[in-house]
Amino acid sequence: MIEFKNITLKVHRQTLLDGANLCIAKGEKVVVRGTSGCGKSSLLKCALGALPLAGGSVRLDGLELSAATVAEIRARIAFVGQEPVLGAESVREALQLPFTFKAHRGNAPTDEQILPLLERLHLSAAILEKPCKHISGGEKQRIAIARALLLNKTVFLADEVTSALDPASKAAVMEELFRPEITLLSVSHDPDWIGQCNRVVGIVNHQLTEENA
Template identity: 40%
Template sequence: MIEFDNLTFIYDNKPLMQHFTCCIARGEKAVLYGPSGHGKSTLLASVPGFVLPDEGSIRIDGRTLDATTVQQVRRRTAWLPQEFTLPYDTIQELIEAPFRLRINQALKPSRETVLEHFDRLGLEHELYDKRSIEISGGQRQRIMLMIAALLQKDIVLLDEPTSALDPDSIARVINYIHSLHEATVLMVSHDARFIDSFDRKIYIGD
């Protein structure tokens, strides 16, 4: 599904990651872990082509990621970075926005479906009608994860999705991610509970 072949990333004229090779199978839930500053987030961002390796190649379903294939990969990918802002005034607008695109219109969820996902993630129903500035960082992370799931993408990329969550919410998020049976999930995390629960544990470090 996702093949990293002999990747090297250079930052400030120094190698951030060298000669990394790994293959992640379709539907697998894989976590990147290890000390900071060794290229985990960079590797994650390379899958949709936001960062390009200085050496090596990336293949998605056997096709090399390049200028001719990157848009196709991005259409199949949900990306949740560690830091992000909410560009819409209300949570309802935020949830509905991606489903206004023609490619996603057939997947638009009903309010009832959204609230069912809220329950699974431990989110209060009242959040649906709140303004974006009124919710916490942990609530924001879970809502964005829910949107990624509802879009039914083949690849889900998560960068530290539990940095603002309490233990109960972390357990819910772990179960939620594992319920995405068809999706290939690649996540960066330092949380031992996530690392222990994933199919593949990929250490990135010295």
């Protein structure tokens, strides 16, 4: 589903990855870990085309990332970072925002679809009317996840998405993202998260190396 082939990634002239390879099958849950600054978050960003490769290629479901395909690849992937940008005034508007665009117009979710999902993510119905600037970082993470799930995304790139969550909220997020149909590439230092992943990959000497959990 996601393939990094012989990728070389440089940021500010610093080589983070050099001829690295990683292949993730559909439905796999993979976590990347390593020392600060080794390139974990940059790996996720290059999968979105947000960081250019110095060499190699990235493919999503057989489609190679390029200037011509980056929009289509981004439409298939959900990226959730530590501090998601919701891009709207209220939480309700943030959840509805993607459905104002041409690709999803006419498919806007109803409250009957939204409210059960919010409940599963330990969010109250009242949060829909709150301004996005007044909700916490952990709530923003869960709203971003809810928005992606409402779009029926099944490929997730998740960067430390449990960092701002209490144990109950973390368990709720993991229950949603570790469903069998979801392909998950993540960065995390959380032992609970790492323990649930199928594979653990470290960044060592600019390479992506399989590790034991």
